[in-house]
Amino acid sequence: MYYLINHSGTWCKVLPMSSVVLDNVTKIYPGHHLAVDRMNLQAGDGEFLVLLGPSGCGKSTLLRMIAGLEEVTSGDLWLDGKLANHLPPRERDVAMVFQNGALYPHRSVRGNLSFPLEIAKTDPNVVNDRVTELSRALHIDETLDRRPGTLSGGQRQRVAMGRAIVRQPKIFLMDEPLSNLDAGMRTELRMEISALVRSVGVTTIYVTHDQVEALTLADRIAIMNRGVLQDVGTPAQIYNDPATAFVAAFLNSQQLNLLAATVRTPQNQYVMLDFGPHQLTVPWSDPRAYAISQYTGTQVLVGLRPDGLAPVPESYDGPSFLGRVRALEYHGHEWLAYVECGAPGMPVPEPPDPRAAFNGNGRERGGLGGLVKRLFTTRAQAEERPEPEQPGSGIHRRTDLIVRLGVRPAWRVNDAAKVAVDLARLMIFTMDGTRIDSTRRAGK
Ligand SMILES: Nc1ncnc2c1ncn2[C@@H]1O[C@H](COP(=O)(O)OP(=O)(O)OP(=O)(O)O)[C@@H](O)[C@H]1O
Numbered sequence: 001m002y003y004l005i006n007h008s009g010t011w012c013k014v015l016p017m018s019s020v021v022l023d024n025v026t027k028i029y030p031g032h033h034l035a036v037d038r039m040n041l042q043a044g045d046g047e048f049l050v051l052l053g054p055s056g057c058g059k060s061t062l063l064r065m066i067a068g069l070e071e072v073t074s075g076d077l078w079l080d081g082k083l084a085n086h087l088p089p090r091e092r093d094v095a096m097v098f099q100n101g102a103l104y105p106h107r108s109v110r111g112n113l114s115f116p117l118e119i120a121k122t123d124p125n126v127v128n129d130r131v132t133e134l135s136r137a138l139h140i141d142e143t144l145d146r147r148p149g150t151l152s153g154g155q156r157q158r159v160a161m162g163r164a165i166v167r168q169p170k171i172f173l174m175d176e177p178l179s180n181l182d183a184g185m186r187t188e189l190r191m192e193i194s195a196l197v198r199s200v201g202v203t204t205i206y207v208t209h210d211q212v213e214a215l216t217l218a219d220r221i222a223i224m225n226r227g228v229l230q231d232v233g234t235p236a237q238i239y240n241d242p243a244t245a246f247v248a249a250f251l252n253s254q255q256l257n258l259l260a261a262t263v264r265t266p267q268n269q270y271v272m273l274d275f276g277p278h279q280l281t282v283p284w285s286d287p288r289a290y291a292i293s294q295y296t297g298t299q300v301l302v303g304l305r306p307d308g309l310a311p312v313p314e315s316y317d318g319p320s321f322l323g324r325v326r327a328l329e330y331h332g333h334e335w336l337a338y339v340e341c342g343a344p345g346m347p348v349p350e351p352p353d354p355r356a357a358f359n360g361n362g363r364e365r366g367g368l369g370g371l372v373k374r375l376f377t378t379r380a381q382a383e384e385r386p387e388p389e390q391p392g393s394g395i396h397r398r399t400d401l402i403v404r405l406g407v408r409p410a411w412r413v414n415d416a417a418k419v420a421v422d423l424a425r426l427m428i429f430t431m432d433g434t435r436i437d438s439t440r441r442a443g444k
Pocket of ligand 1: 029033
């Protein structure tokens, strides 16, 4: 966030050093393709911000606008406190690494690393020191005299990163730098990127559609869908307290359980979530109870992560579901149970799509009427309880509750199963996916 101060009698914007601020930034490609829609986002000085979202949501476009490789259609881009909409790329002091970090094939690794410093006419002793230091940090010091063609994919990406960061840019942009590497190499390089970037303290914006990368690397994660920012926060905030059902489902290594429940307040004694065969009660002492009670008599969506559920003995009398184990799945580090409990799962509501409503002239088609129609269609569809496959979200409607069991399966297939629900981990949404009970994010 940037702010205004009274400076020499005039109001002016004050930004932290090496910050990136997107103020209502929109990108429309020729042919009226809306790629980024009114984006407001900031990466603070030295921050590691991860842009996460499904393919085509506009992550690379955003990065390319920051680098100066694409023009901003409207809105303001501020780099290091300066309005940068029309600043040529070379004046932005931004370095970028792509999926396939292209290297100069006829230069050695040392030559590739030193090139940006040679161009900047840096003292050869400084060049030598920096290349040596960086090659050690990136574990490529043994390859310094080799040509890129003789390196593995992981080594080439290390050189590409080293070459980008060697001249100590103010802003470091990375566009899925690990996506072409195998799983082991990704994990290894992930740790090295984190260590390197933090040791240099450079403001970094990192694009990925891999949620593990986002959770492990980010100071903050910004989640996008269809050109629109959906949520932004620390990894823990986004995971534990997502703004929408879409965000909750997107940031979930196992599938999110999403169930429909009717809100009731019997004799005003407590708030009840009625799933049909099961009920959960939320006491009035719970800070979320009042917000949920506003939906009394209507349906809401209840999100339960598999790790917020646990197998418990028959005698357990806390909040729980009863069901039967339909299947068990071994994932190496954990087992998952699929428990048939008679409360059908719901599809994840897709956030509104500005691209569908966009008429190419920068105006929404249908205006408020179109928006209302979209919301009502979503609600009606949900109430009809459609069949499993839903277009768009790619997330299926299930009748099973997915329960994380840990390293040992507590149940066998066909066992009767009592599933404890951690009420603190419930997430409640309207039928169109907006969070109802988010009271916890402040102060985290
Ligand atoms: N040069 C272009 N001309 C027209 N449309 C474009 C252009 N580049 C991208 N787009 C469109 O803009 C939207 C956003 O694309 P972008 O590459 O930014 O998404 P992304 O989130 O980075 O996707 P991915 O993860 O698949 O790389 C997509 O609908 C894409 O088809």
